[in-house]
Amino acid sequence: MTQASATQPIEAPAGAVLLEVRGLSLDFGSSRGRVRALRDVSVSVPRGRIVGVVGESGCGKSTLAFAIIRLLAENAMITAGEVRLEGRDLLTLTPRQMRDIRGRRVSMIFQDPMTSLNRVLSVGQHMIDIQYRDKISQADKRRRAAEALTRVGIADAESRLRDFPHQFSGGMRQRICIAMALLVEPALLLADEPTTALDATMEVQIVGLLKALQGELGCSILFVSHHLGTVAELCDDVVVMYAGEVVERGSVRDIFKRPGHPYTQALLECDPGRIHEKTRHLPTIPGSLPDLVEVPQGCIFKDRCPHAFERCQRERPPHYPVAEGHTASCHLLDETRGNHS
Amino acid sequence: MPPPDTTHGDTPAKNATHGDAGAFAQHWRQLCRNPLGLFGLALVVLIVLSAVFADFIVPFDATQVMAGPRLAPPSWDHLMGTDQLGRDVFSRVIMGGQVALLVALSSLAAALSAGLILGLIAGFGPQWLDNGLLLLLDSIRAFPVIIFALAVITLLGPSLATVILVVVITTIPVYARVVRTQTQALSNNEYILAERAMGAGTGRILGVHILPNVIGPLLILASMDVPLIIALEAGLSFLGMGVRPPTPSWGTLLNDGYNYIHNSPWPVIAGGVPIILTTLGFTFLGEALRDIFDPKLRRDL
Amino acid sequence: MWFYLARRLLLAVAIVMLAVTLLFVMIHAVPGDPAAVILGPRATPEQIAQIHEKMGLDDPLPLQIVNFFVDVTRGDMGTDVFTQRPVSQIVLGQMPYTITLILSAITWATLVGIPLGCYSAIRRNSLIDKFVGVISVSAIAIPSFVMAIYALLIFAVWLGWLPAIGAGGDGFWDTLSHLILPAFAVGVGWVGYIARIVRASMLEVLGETHIRMARAFGLPERRIVFRYALTLAILPTVTVLGVGMAHLLSAAVFAEVVFARPGLGALIVHAVDTRNYPIVMGTVLVTTALFVISTTVADLINAALDPRVREGL
Numbered sequence: 001m002t003q004a005s006a007t008q009p010i011e012a013p014a015g016a017v018l019l020e021v022r023g024l025s026l027d028f029g030s031s032r033g034r035v036r037a038l039r040d041v042s043v044s045v046p047r048g049r050i051v052g053v054v055g056e057s058g059c060g061k062s063t064l065a066f067a068i069i070r071l072l073a074e075n076a077m078i079t080a081g082e083v084r085l086e087g088r089d090l091l092t093l094t095p096r097q098m099r100d101i102r103g104r105r106v107s108m109i110f111q112d113p114m115t116s117l118n119r120v121l122s123v124g125q126h127m128i129d130i131q132y133r134d135k136i137s138q139a140d141k142r143r144r145a146a147e148a149l150t151r152v153g154i155a156d157a158e159s160r161l162r163d164f165p166h167q168f169s170g171g172m173r174q175r176i177c178i179a180m181a182l183l184v185e186p187a188l189l190l191a192d193e194p195t196t197a198l199d200a201t202m203e204v205q206i207v208g209l210l211k212a213l214q215g216e217l218g219c220s221i222l223f224v225s226h227h228l229g230t231v232a233e234l235c236d237d238v239v240v241m242y243a244g245e246v247v248e249r250g251s252v253r254d255i256f257k258r259p260g261h262p263y264t265q266a267l268l269e270c271d272p273g274r275i276h277e278k279t280r281h282l283p284t285i286p287g288s289l290p291d292l293v294e295v296p297q298g299c300i301f302k303d304r305c306p307h308a309f310e311r312c313q314r315e316r317p318p319h320y321p322v323a324e325g326h327t328a329s330c331h332l333l334d335e336t337r338g339n340h341s
Numbered sequence: 342m343p344p345p346d347t348t349h350g351d352t353p354a355k356n357a358t359h360g361d362a363g364a365f366a367q368h369w370r371q372l373c374r375n376p377l378g379l380f381g382l383a384l385v386v387l388i389v390l391s392a393v394f395a396d397f398i399v400p401f402d403a404t405q406v407m408a409g410p411r412l413a414p415p416s417w418d419h420l421m422g423t424d425q426l427g428r429d430v431f432s433r434v435i436m437g438g439q440v441a442l443l444v445a446l447s448s449l450a451a452a453l454s455a456g457l458i459l460g461l462i463a464g465f466g467p468q469w470l471d472n473g474l475l476l477l478l479d480s481i482r483a484f485p486v487i488i489f490a491l492a493v494i495t496l497l498g499p500s501l502a503t504v505i506l507v508v509v510i511t512t513i514p515v516y517a518r519v520v521r522t523q524t525q526a527l528s529n530n531e532y533i534l535a536e537r538a539m540g541a542g543t544g545r546i547l548g549v550h551i552l553p554n555v556i557g558p559l560l561i562l563a564s565m566d567v568p569l570i571i572a573l574e575a576g577l578s579f580l581g582m583g584v585r586p587p588t589p590s591w592g593t594l595l596n597d598g599y600n601y602i603h604n605s606p607w608p609v610i611a612g613g614v615p616i617i618l619t620t621l622g623f624t625f626l627g628e629a630l631r632d633i634f635d636p637k638l639r640r641d642l
Numbered sequence: 643m644w645f646y647l648a649r650r651l652l653l654a655v656a657i658v659m660l661a662v663t664l665l666f667v668m669i670h671a672v673p674g675d676p677a678a679v680i681l682g683p684r685a686t687p688e689q690i691a692q693i694h695e696k697m698g699l700d701d702p703l704p705l706q707i708v709n710f711f712v713d714v715t716r717g718d719m720g721t722d723v724f725t726q727r728p729v730s731q732i733v734l735g736q737m738p739y740t741i742t743l744i745l746s747a748i749t750w751a752t753l754v755g756i757p758l759g760c761y762s763a764i765r766r767n768s769l770i771d772k773f774v775g776v777i778s779v780s781a782i783a784i785p786s787f788v789m790a791i792y793a794l795l796i797f798a799v800w801l802g803w804l805p806a807i808g809a810g811g812d813g814f815w816d817t818l819s820h821l822i823l824p825a826f827a828v829g830v831g832w833v834g835y836i837a838r839i840v841r842a843s844m845l846e847v848l849g850e851t852h853i854r855m856a857r858a859f860g861l862p863e864r865r866i867v868f869r870y871a872l873t874l875a876i877l878p879t880v881t882v883l884g885v886g887m888a889h890l891l892s893a894a895v896f897a898e899v900v901f902a903r904p905g906l907g908a909l910i911v912h913a914v915d916t917r918n919y920p921i922v923m924g925t926v927l928v929t930t931a932l933f934v935i936s937t938t939v940a941d942l943i944n945a946a947l948d949p950r951v952r953e954g955l
Contacts, residue, residue: 488930
């Protein structure tokens with residue numbers, strides 16, 4: 001990435017935005033009441049860019065991805081917001097229209113490659129099935145499937161199409177999933193923690209592969225991960241989520257260099273990749289996630305925030321600019337700016 | 342037939358061994374939300390009461406051959422008509438319930454204790470004993486129940502005691518297997534291993550840790566076996582190989598009535614309906630109890 | 643693959659042999675002389691001695707058991723005490739009736755049960771799902787012989803639609819019309835049972851990630867249900883049917899008695915009535931073997947359907 005693109009503002013011109021999630025709120029029904037899993041989440045993915053979504057498990061980052069493609073659990077209810085893909089609000093589409101979008105404009109890779117393929121169907125059957133819309137011969141579909149497998153680095157693709165999922169290792173299966181997701185040439189690829197279930201070497205390979213293929217195909221990727229190092233490696237922009245809210249967004253460069261939100265700062269300190277050899281203990285963020293059934297007033301992070309002050313108790317912080325195209329929802333930013341002015 | 346698995350139970354798993362008043366009230370409320378379970382409970386209560394107070398309910402001696410009309414249709418004198426010997430069918434139905442419950446309870450009690458002991462031996466004992474017992478239990482299960490029952494009856498002759506014996510032998514393997522699996526799972530638990538390391542004896546581990554955890558699932562399984570046992574007793578009696586005449590049983594009612602089915606369907610109807618109501622009642626109740634206490638419990642452990 | 647097959651068969655044979663051995667041991671545990679039991683109270687000492695001689699009852703128990711198995715491998719299961727015909731001939735002659743009955747019951751139960759369970763799973767918690775649930779439990783709970791008697795009463799005696807007794811044999815339609823009621827009685831519980839199993843495993847499969855993955859590619863719902871979910875969800879049914887052979891055989895015994903059909907069940911009930919001990923022994927051996935074979939076959943079918951197992955063998 002060049003210097004220019006790294007500092008490019010997030011709020012790109014309207015034509016350049018592929019996906020615009022605005023004010024999305026989502027509840028899960030539970031025996032205790034409604035769990036407010038996403039609250040007023042806004043994310044935008046420009047064309048041809050890779051946007052990372054990071055946060056601890058349970059912060060709603062995967063829920064966001066599933067809400068975009070509308071593959072939510074039955075007890076999920078979207079209460080507000082819109083999800084605009086190429087200008088169309090996906091939330092208003094009929095199930096039929098939504099099905100037309102899936103596997104054509106949007107596709108997805110999942111967290112656990114061991115379970116994301118059907119064990120009684122061969123890899124070839126999977127890959128031919130997803131081309132069901134194309135009016136080409138079975139042989140052509142097979143050839144395209146083999147090409148896609150070759151592209152993700154699976155040798156002897158033609159014969160491996162006959163193999164079943166269990167005959168591949170976890171990393172290989174994730175490659176197959178990537179091949180499938182890109183075979184349909186989507187405008188947007190949703191990647192839900194695709195490297196979490198893999199070991200470190202595999203992770204590096206898969207990330208490299210995604211980056212290379214994205215450059216080749218020019219699609220946009222929404223990359224969900226809890227691992228900052230991976231995000232830094234792969235993404236152009238980052239959205240940091242905490243307990244169902246977006247707390248900070250900006251370019252990878254800005255956020256790593258100058259994290260604006262105390263939560264992001266804490267995450268960076270926790271990331272083992274950044275720990276210097278001299279520190280002996282692994283830093284952790286004290287405290288635990290707030291109750292999302294009775295969402296507390298004020299800042300969502302206040303209970304775990306080392307800098308929390310009186311204003312954080314009563315007032316929910318809006319997004320304040322940190323730099324151009326870099327915002328964070330923390331009152332400290334307002335206070336420091338106020339002091340400067 | 343083994344009980345099918347969790348299909349209509351959305352209640353979270355509860356530990357069946359805690360029996361304090363608060364838990365009981367909660368379980369009761371859960372049962373009240375399950376109309377089918379309540380219906381089952383009502384049927385079971387009705388059947389148990391009619392069996393307990395059978396002697397006060399029956400208008401006639403169930404075994405007394407009467408001079409009155411034979412194979413008569415229902416009337417105010419004989420609510421369910423009379424059989425081929427002129428006996429009051431209603432009285433025979435009520436007394437038959439007593440026999441059915443007697444067989445079910447006594448054989449369950451015996452099978453549970455034997456299954457518990459064998460299961461604990463298999464689960465806690467040495468590997469060779471476990472393997473041997475498993476092979477034995479599996480080969481008992483290899484007999485279709487009725488075929489096994491018939492084979493035993495050939496040897497011992499038909500009687501109430503033979504029926505109970507057959508039920509005991511054929512249900513032991515199921516209980517023993519459940520106990521064995523649970524025991525093995527539990528005895529590899531860290532806290533039990535820790536206690537062993539600290540020198541706790543086998544007896545203490547069995548009594549304090551294993552037994553309380555095993556009894557709950559076992560009792561639920563047993564409650565779901567009641568309809569199977571009642572069906573087996575009735576079935577054998579229907580074949581003329583269970584309860585001996587003149588003792589009334591729902592199965593013998595069916596057997597007697599079957600011969601006159603073309604002219605007088607009343608005894609057959611009267612013998613079948615209580616079997617259906619009892620099996621349905623215990624099944625609905627058993628399913629509701631399983632959903633409340635342990636939705637994940639399966640027989641094929 | 644062959645190793646697995648051989649091991650399964652060996653285990654199957656072992657279980658049958660153990661089961662029959664158990665029966666032998668039980669015979670000897672019973673007080674009294676088996677020959678006297680067979681012949682009943684009016685037996686003369688000469689008759690008893692003759693039976694002893696013929697059945698080798700004077701040999702030590704282990705030798706008797708070994709002899710029995712040696713004879714069985716030669717296709718000799720002894721001789722009927724009354725008719726002097728070979729037991730194997732009698733038992734094998736009745737077997738086709740029972741197998742036809744069981745297979746028809748399984749077939750119709752599967753054909754109805756799988757769609758019911760599948761539909762219930764897709765329309766979970768709908769009125770139809772709940773209705774199917776209650777009907778399934780009831781069908782499972784009600785004993786098959788009560789079902790058989792009531793079916794006989796309603797459809798044969800009252801309505802007169804179908805013949806009440808016998809197996810027919812006068813052409814295809816006659817045989818079929820005699821088969822309908824018994825097959826109904828034997829299979830009706832299985833409709834409920836299969837529906838419940840398919841529903842449960844269907845719900846489990848529909849919750850798996852690969853289904854979400856297929857949906858993420860916009861595959862038509864119909865294809866997801868039939869190709870991606872149902873192919874996995876019916877696997878447990880195969881196992882259950884294999885194990886369920888024992889229950890099917892039990893149900894067939896009653897159906898054969900109620901509808902006065904020929905078959906293994908009718909044979910053994912009659913043999914028990916007349917204390918025809920060699921016939922009982924032969925039927926027990928054959929039915930137990932049938933059960934063990936069907937369990938093994940079910941396992942093999944499962945292995946053939948599941949590529950993980952298929953390749954792993």
